[in-house]
Each structure stands twice: as structure tokens, then as C-alpha cells.
Amino acid sequence: MKLIYQYMLCFLLVVTTCLAVTAVAIYHYTEDLAYRHTLTELEGYSDNLQKQALKIDPATGNIKNITAESLDLLQQTLANDRIAIDLFDPDGYRLYPQPRGDKDQRPAFSPKILKRLQDGEVIYSRNGQKNRPQGLKTQDPTTYVVKPWFNRDQQLKAIIYLGMPCVSINTSMQNVRRKLLITFLISAIIAIVMSWFLANFQVRKIERLQKATKQIKHGNFKVEVQQTGNDEISDLAADFNEMAHSLQLSNEEIQRQERQNKEFMMNASHEMRTPLTTINGLLEGLAYDAIPKNLRAHSIDLMRDETKRLIRLVNDNLDYEKIRTNQLPLNQTEFDAVQPLSNVVSQLQASAKEAKNQLQLQLPPKLPVYADYDRFIQIIFNIVQNAIQFTHQGKILIDGQRLPKEAATVITIKDNGIGMTPAQLQNIWVRYYKADPSRKSTKYSESGLGLAIVHQLMEQHHDEIAVTSHFHQGTTFKLTFYDAAVIQKRQSSPR
Ligand SMILES: Nc1ncnc2c1ncn2[C@@H]1O[C@H](COP(=O)(O)OP(=O)(O)O)[C@@H](O)[C@H]1O
Ligand SMILES: [Mg+2]
Numbered sequence: 001m002k003l004i005y006q007y008m009l010c011f012l013l014v015v016t017t018c019l020a021v022t023a024v025a026i027y028h029y030t031e032d033l034a035y036r037h038t039l040t041e042l043e044g045y046s047d048n049l050q051k052q053a054l055k056i057d058p059a060t061g062n063i064k065n066i067t068a069e070s071l072d073l074l075q076q077t078l079a080n081d082r083i084a085i086d087l088f089d090p091d092g093y094r095l096y097p098q099p100r101g102d103k104d105q106r107p108a109f110s111p112k113i114l115k116r117l118q119d120g121e122v123i124y125s126r127n128g129q130k131n132r133p134q135g136l137k138t139q140d141p142t143t144y145v146v147k148p149w150f151n152r153d154q155q156l157k158a159i160i161y162l163g164m165p166c167v168s169i170n171t172s173m174q175n176v177r178r179k180l181l182i183t184f185l186i187s188a189i190i191a192i193v194m195s196w197f198l199a200n201f202q203v204r205k206i207e208r209l210q211k212a213t214k215q216i217k218h219g220n221f222k223v224e225v226q227q228t229g230n231d232e233i234s235d236l237a238a239d240f241n242e243m244a245h246s247l248q249l250s251n252e253e254i255q256r257q258e259r260q261n262k263e264f265m266m267n268a269s270h271e272m273r274t275p276l277t278t279i280n281g282l283l284e285g286l287a288y289d290a291i292p293k294n295l296r297a298h299s300i301d302l303m304r305d306e307t308k309r310l311i312r313l314v315n316d317n318l319d320y321e322k323i324r325t326n327q328l329p330l331n332q333t334e335f336d337a338v339q340p341l342s343n344v345v346s347q348l349q350a351s352a353k354e355a356k357n358q359l360q361l362q363l364p365p366k367l368p369v370y371a372d373y374d375r376f377i378q379i380i381f382n383i384v385q386n387a388i389q390f391t392h393q394g395k396i397l398i399d400g401q402r403l404p405k406e407a408a409t410v411i412t413i414k415d416n417g418i419g420m421t422p423a424q425l426q427n428i429w430v431r432y433y434k435a436d437p438s439r440k441s442t443k444y445s446e447s448g449l450g451l452a453i454v455h456q457l458m459e460q461h462h463d464e465i466a467v468t469s470h471f472h473q474g475t476t477f478k479l480t481f482y483d484a485a486v487i488q489k490r491q492s493s494p495r
Contacts, residue, residue: 003206007199008192015191023180030176034169035126035143042083042145042162043122049074049085049160050149071096082168084142086133086161090118094135095158108133109159117148117159127166141166205233209240221248267432271313271447275306316449320431323456330372330460334484337369337376337400337409344380345398348388356393357415359384363400369409369481375457376481382450383413383477390475391417407483416474425469429455462490 001009075085075097087096092107092114107114113131117123123131123146133146144163151157205228212223223244225237282299285291291299322328345361352359369376380398387396394416401410420428424435432448458465463482469475482490 004199004203007202008195011195011198012191016188019184019187023184027176027180031173034172038143038164038169039124039145042164043147046145046147046160046162068096082165084137084163086136088133088159090156090158092159108135117146118156120148120150122147133161138165143169209237212240216244216247221251264431268317271432272310275310278306279303313447316447316453320449320453320456323453323460330375332370332372332461334368334370335373337367338363340373340377341380341398341400344377344384348384352388352396355388355391357388357391358395360395361398364402367400367402367409370484370487371461371481379454379457379479382454386450387413387415387417391415407486409481411479412476414474414476419471419473419475420469421471425467428467462487
């Protein structure tokens, strides 16, 4: 069943149940009221009669004012209401209307009822046959009061019966029933219309969610479900929006990774194609004796260089992947960085000189660093090598400083070389990125992998690397190596 009908059915059930209960309650209350009213009315007539009746004739000692004629008159007055009056003597023998006069007239009440009446009890009946006096004119269900009349000396003087056929009450109750039924029907129609509006309002909220879900199914994650009100469906809409947002983010991430993979494949192929083409050309030259004898040794040297470059490329790539996938476990220890830094500088001094660069080291006597020793050298080597590569007739300064407050050692490598534009700076950690792809040198590892590896290594160490650069002015790399205690804290709280 459609949700809208389910909702409508629920609303209708609740409303009609309430209406039905109310109607039944009203009906019973009205009926009760009608009976009570009738009984009170009947008793009222009886009391009035009694007031007149109990004026006892002092001479005879009998009821003075009540005569068959006066009762007939009263009976006629009450005929409209179909009220019947019967009068009995204290022993239950009929006095009015017209006693039969014969001797075998029997008391109208059973001895038990008579005893109760003689004891002063008034007998009420709503529509019963029970306790009814015998010999009444009508046998129809009647609402009646049977009341004993006592004089001032508490002597039972007469018993009066006042009855009204239930038909009168039933007719008015029928009226009430009809009115209640009409009210019920009108209310039910209003309830149907209102429940349709209410159900529609609820269902529309769900439909909005349904529409949004379909959009997501078709790959449109930029959907936002309107939130109305403060209910569970609105909460669901908020959660849905959040879900759509994270789906969009992960979709973007997937697309970015796909792009990166594509770029990586293209770059890797491109990087390999250059040395392979060189080797292939030289091999063919050798095979067809196209290279003069005196140049053959040089050709072979060239091929060796290109092969080495290929091997380096493959190794760098493997290194990067291993670091990225945490397959290269670090052996972090605390050591004095003065010696390894001096070693790197002396290793690179020759190439610095070649580029007419000054390479300077500025260190305190001791410089404790917590890192993987070999990886530390690899990081510094890569950065200093880049600095030499991108500086001509300039100065490269390696500076080491201890920051006791931060529990860290900071090493900065500053050059006044070609520098980078902000756009170039943005990409330097990306694999195969080269600010100037036309520049090519086999002397250095010009694969565009160096800084990508450095960045991965620093991340794996839970240390920090930052770079500032100004085009044509120079570049500064700042490496912060934290002490063991800080690193442990950083490891346990993911960044
Ligand atoms: N000190 C520097 N000065 C200017 N540019 C630099 C410096 N270091 C790195 N770069 C830029 O960052 C790029 C990426 O460096 P790197 O990852 O080491 O690759 P590669 O050295 O193989 O080109 C370089 O091609 C260069 O454009
Ligand atoms: Mg490099």
C-alpha cells in the first residue's frame, strides 16, 4: 500500500475512534439525562399530588382532596406526555382508576414490594417490567415511579404510581442518534480531507529524499535536500546531505587519483622513452657500422650513462612506492648530525665548484637529530643536490640549529639560485614534476622524483618540511626533526 494511504488510514483510524468513543459517551449521557429528567418529573408530580392529597379530612380521617374527578382532570392534563396515574391503598388495592369493586380484587404488588413501600422506599424503574404493579392499562415498557404517601404521623396512606411509556424517551433518543450520526459523518469527511493534507505533507518530505537518492544513483552528488521542521525526517535529510557531501568528496578524490595515475603512467613512459631512444639509436649505429671507430667508446659510455639513468629511475620509483606503502621500515635513532652533514657537503663540494657555487656549512659543535640515519642522509643529499643544480655562481648555506623549547632540531638549506614562482612551488612534491622540463642533465637525478621521495620520507618520520622560494632570488628548505618523545606523541595522535 502506498505510504500516503497508510498515513491516511492511520489518521482516519485515530480520528474515527475518537469520534466514535465521544459519540457513544454523549449518547449514553444524554439517555441517562433523559431518564433522570423523566423520573424527576414524575416524582415532582407525585410530590405535588401528595401535598394536596395529604390534607386529611379530620372527620373521616381519609384523604380529603383527591377524588376520582380531580385525578381524571390531572390525567387529562398529562395526557400529552402520555403519563398514567394509578393510586393504591396502603394494602396495594387499586383506588384509581376505578377500582373494579369486586371482591376478588388482588393487591397490585407482591408482598415483598409492598413491604418495601410500607418501609418508605420509593421504587424507580427506567424501562423495566420488574416491580411493576399488576393490572396496569399498558403492558409497554414504561419509565415509572412508585411512591408511598405517608401523613404527618408517618402512617402510610396511599401508594401512587406515575408512569410514562419509554417510547417517548426512545423517540427523542432516536433523534439524538440521528444527529450524532450526521455529526459523525461530517466529522469523518473533514477528517478524510485533513488526513489527506497531513499525509501528503509527510509523504512529500520522503519524496524529496527519494528524488535526491535517484540523482545520487545517476552520479550527481551535488544534491541538497531541503530541511523543513525539526522531526526525524528532517534529521534524515540532514544526514542525507552530509552523506551526499562526503560521496562528492570521495568521488572527487577518486577522480583525482585516476588523473594522477594517468599522469604517472604518461610521465614514467616519457621519462623512460628518452634514454631508451638514445640507447636504441646508438645500438643501431653500432650494428650498421654507422659510428666511426674513434667514437664507439664514447657511444658505449653514453649508453652506459643512459642505462644507469634508467636503473636509477626504476629504483627511485620503487623506493617511492615502498615508502608510500610503508614497506621501507624506518630505524629511527638519535645521533649527532654534524658528521653526516659534513660528509654530504664534502661529497657534493666538487659538483658545487663545477657550478661555481659556494657550499657552506654552519653548525653548532653538536646537533642531535632523531631519525633514520640513512634516510636522513638521503633527504639532505637530495635537497642540497637540487640547490646546487638550480644555482649558478651563487651561495648555498646549510644551517643547523637546536630548538630546545620545541624539542627539535631545524636544518635549513638556503640557496640564491633561480628560485620558483608560486605556481611552480605548489607542485614540487608531485612525482615527476619539473619546473622547467626542458632542462636535462644526466649528472643529477633529473627524474622529478627526488622531492617526492623527500616529502614521503619526512611524513613517515612524522617530521616537518617547509619551503619558501622567490623567483630569481632563491629557495630555502626548512627541515624540522623532532625528538623521540614528540614523535611518539605525534604517532599516537594522527594528524
Ligand atoms: N633549490 C631549488 N631551486 C629551484 N627549483 C628547485 C629547487 N629544488 C627543486 N626545484 C624544482 O623542483 C623540481 C622537482 O625537484 P626534484 O623532485 O628533486 O626533481 P628533479 O631534481 O629530478 O628535477 C625541480 O625540477 C625544480 O624545478
Ligand atoms: Mg632533484
